[in-house]
Amino acid sequence: MNQIRSGRFPLNRRQWTLLSILLAFAFVLTVILGSFLVEEGKLATDLQNRNASPTFHHLFGTDWLGRDMFTRTVMGLSLSIWVGLIGAIGSTAIALILGMAATLGKVADLIVTWLIDLFLSVPHLVTLILIAFTLGGGFKGIVIGLALTHWPSLARVIRAEVLQVRSAEYVQISQKMGKSKWWVAIHHILPHVFPQLLIGFMLMFPHVILHEAAITFLGLGMSPHEPAIGIILSESMKYLSSGMWWLAFFPGLSLLLIVRAFDHIGENIRMLMDPVRAHD
Amino acid sequence: MASLLVAICFISFLLIKNSPIDPIQAYIGADLLKVGPEQREMIAQYWGLDQPVMVQFFSWGTALLHGDLGTSMIYRRPVADIIGERFINSLALMLSAWLLSGVIGFIMGVMAAMKRGTWVDRLIKWYCFTLASTPTFWMGLLILIVFAVWLKWFPIGMGVPAGVLAEDVTLADRIKHLILPALTLSIVGVANIAMHTRQKLIDVMASDYVLFARARGERGFILFWRHGLRNVALPAITLQFAAFSELFGGAVLAEQVFSYPGLGQATVEAGLRGDVPLLLGLVIFSTLFVFVGNLVADIIYQIVDPRIREGHSK
Numbered sequence: 015m016n017q018i019r020s021g022r023f024p025l026n027r028r029q030w031t032l033l034s035i036l037l038a039f040a041f042v043l044t045v046i047l048g049s050f051l052v053e054e055g056k057l058a059t060d061l062q063n064r065n066a067s068p069t070f071h072h073l074f075g076t077d078w079l080g081r082d083m084f085t086r087t088v089m090g091l092s093l094s095i096w097v098g099l100i101g102a103i104g105s106t107a108i109a110l111i112l113g114m115a116a117t118l119g120k121v122a123d124l125i126v127t128w129l130i131d132l133f134l135s136v137p138h139l140v141t142l143i144l145i146a147f148t149l150g151g152g153f154k155g156i157v158i159g160l161a162l163t164h165w166p167s168l169a170r171v172i173r174a175e176v177l178q179v180r181s182a183e184y185v186q187i188s189q190k191m192g193k194s195k196w197w198v199a200i201h202h203i204l205p206h207v208f209p210q211l212l213i214g215f216m217l218m219f220p221h222v223i224l225h226e227a228a229i230t231f232l233g234l235g236m237s238p239h240e241p242a243i244g245i246i247l248s249e250s251m252k253y254l255s256s257g258m259w260w261l262a263f264f265p266g267l268s269l270l271l272i273v274r275a276f277d278h279i280g281e282n283i284r285m286l287m288d289p290v291r292a293h294d
Numbered sequence: 295m296a297s298l299l300v301a302i303c304f305i306s307f308l309l310i311k312n313s314p315i316d317p318i319q320a321y322i323g324a325d326l327l328k329v330g331p332e333q334r335e336m337i338a339q340y341w342g343l344d345q346p347v348m349v350q351f352f353s354w355g356t357a358l359l360h361g362d363l364g365t366s367m368i369y370r371r372p373v374a375d376i377i378g379e380r381f382i383n384s385l386a387l388m389l390s391a392w393l394l395s396g397v398i399g400f401i402m403g404v405m406a407a408m409k410r411g412t413w414v415d416r417l418i419k420w421y422c423f424t425l426a427s428t429p430t431f432w433m434g435l436l437i438l439i440v441f442a443v444w445l446k447w448f449p450i451g452m453g454v455p456a457g458v459l460a461e462d463v464t465l466a467d468r469i470k471h472l473i474l475p476a477l478t479l480s481i482v483g484v485a486n487i488a489m490h491t492r493q494k495l496i497d498v499m500a501s502d503y504v505l506f507a508r509a510r511g512e513r514g515f516i517l518f519w520r521h522g523l524r525n526v527a528l529p530a531i532t533l534q535f536a537a538f539s540e541l542f543g544g545a546v547l548a549e550q551v552f553s554y555p556g557l558g559q560a561t562v563e564a565g566l567r568g569d570v571p572l573l574l575g576l577v578i579f580s581t582l583f584v585f586v587g588n589l590v591a592d593i594i595y596q597i598v599d600p601r602i603r604e605g606h607s608k
Contacts, residue, residue: 128297128298131298132298132301132302132305134539135298135302135539135581135584135585136302136539136577136580136581136584137539137540137542137543137546137580137583137584138539138540138543139542139543139546139547140542140543140546140561140576140577140580143546143561143562143565143573144306144309144310144565144573144577145309146565147309147310147565147568147573148309148310220427224427224429227429227431228429228430228431228543228547231429231431231547231550232546232547232550232562232565232566233562233566234562234565234566247431247432247435250435251435251551254435254438254439254443259439259443262432262435262436262439263436263439266429266432266435266436269429269432270424270427270428270429270432273427273428273429274423274424274427277423277426277427278423281423
């Protein structure tokens with residue numbers, strides 16, 4: 015990602031980031047649209063064509079029922095993206111609300127920091143397993159679980175940011191001039207927190223997708239009838255010993271690509287917005 | 295911390311209490327037809343399920359304080375025994391992965407920072423960013439395919455060879471089964487520590503005393519050894535201890551892929567088959583595990599860093 019400075023690449027970080035955002039969104043859009051457009055026929059079982067290794071007709075090969083792995087992967091990815099998106103939005107909302115609430119008073123601050131510590135003191139995955147277990151898995155369970163487990167670190171960042179902005183002079187003056195707490199929060203503090211929120215969201219999104227795949231892989235997430243990436247990978251485990259590597263390799267690789275792309279964008283935006291590291 | 299632990303016990307208890315899994319149903323299992331409604335009520339009464347939630351929580355909590363975690367429904371053995379036994383297995387896995395990833399990650403971070411801006415730095419950075427977004431279980435699957443299926447160097451999963459009596463399992467066998475999961479965990483775990491070390495060392499290298507050392511003619515390894523190492527090692531060690539939470543999560547996945555009989559696999563089993571006592575025990579245990587990691591990190595900081603030590607004695 016440092017090609018920018020080497021001179022071979024005629025784009026600076028800003029342009030490079032914009033380009034990768036465009037590419038990543040194009041990728042995501044294709045996957046989502048693709049999942050609506052794929053021919054249902056390709057998913058049908060085709061017992062003539064079982065366990066075929068990758069060819070031009072079946073780019074990612076076929077599984078033990080003769081279903082096209084490429085189609086399944088596209089469907090799984092779009093499902094993962096949806097779950098990740100909803101989970102990340104939910105988590106960001108929780109982080110924003112709690113982070114802002116922490117600055118309302120001493121007691122509220124204590125409660126929020128205590129809550130953050132609470133959620134950070136159990137391993138993520140164990141919390142997820144617990145929540146998925148309680149809600150009985152499925153789409154709803156997994157989304158709620160993801161939203162409830164990813165907010166603490168972002169909430170911490172927002173809390174610190176709000177505390178900093180609040181002590182700024184113009185906010186103090188605005189308060190002295192009789193503006194209400196809400197007015198100050200919406201007109202002075204929220205715009206300052208927004209970039210952090212955006213970055214937090216962008217960095218959280220890939221992690222949510224990863225955790226969704228992980229929990230589904232463990233068998234506690236999506237139901238086995240959905241074409242989720244985690245399901246595909248956990249099914250492929252049974253066929254690994256017979257040497258059918260393509261069942262696991264391509265779906266995982268495409269998941270990696272999406273996660274990597276969004277992580278990259280998030281990092282880049284953060285570096286662009288952070289004055290200390292902008293010239294790194 | 296105590297309040298956190300109590301809260302975690304309480305919340306996880308409530309969560310599980312409200313789960314759709316009926317404890318009596320899970321207990322009866324296959325004997326569904328043989329157990330009538332009257333007997334169900336007897337069981338409910340025997341277990342105290344007809345009491346209010348708070349009473350149940352307190353009876354569970356008192357048992358917990360006496361070290362009694364209940365009996366696992368899958369294994370029909372005390373939960374504490376299972377956790378202890380599984381923890382030994384997991385400890386071997388997590389410890390080796392922890393040490394490996396720590397050392398390799400640290401060396402990579404140092405290399406990247408010392409050769410900042412060159413292709414070494416770029417390669418390491420690219421590698422770390424990619425690894426940070428690699429699903430652990432996918433990495434495990436790939437390693438399994440390459441080393442166990444294609445090269446046949448290592449067995450496919452399990453903690454011990456199949457079809458061998460427990461007494462005949464040698465240490466070599468155990469180690470052989472440990473290598474692949476540990477490798478997976480350390481490959482993925484490297485990223486965090488390497489990037490952190492790199493950033494810290496770059497900061498150190500920009501400081502005045504390093505500038506002065508350079509002016510005296512110190513270069514390369516000597517420069518790092520005299521001025522960099524101690525400044526970077528401390529945050530790296532702390533970070534590594536504070537990463538116990540992620541280590542545990544990674545171990546859950548790696549153990550599942552390699553069917554390695556550790557704590558993580560037990561957690562998944564308990565979740566999938568509705569073994570409430572085991573799941574509760576594991577949640578509490580993993581919390582303690584993370585807590586110990588953070589505590590050790592704090593203590594090390596105080597012992598190793600003279601500045602903090604001074605600050606406390608004042």
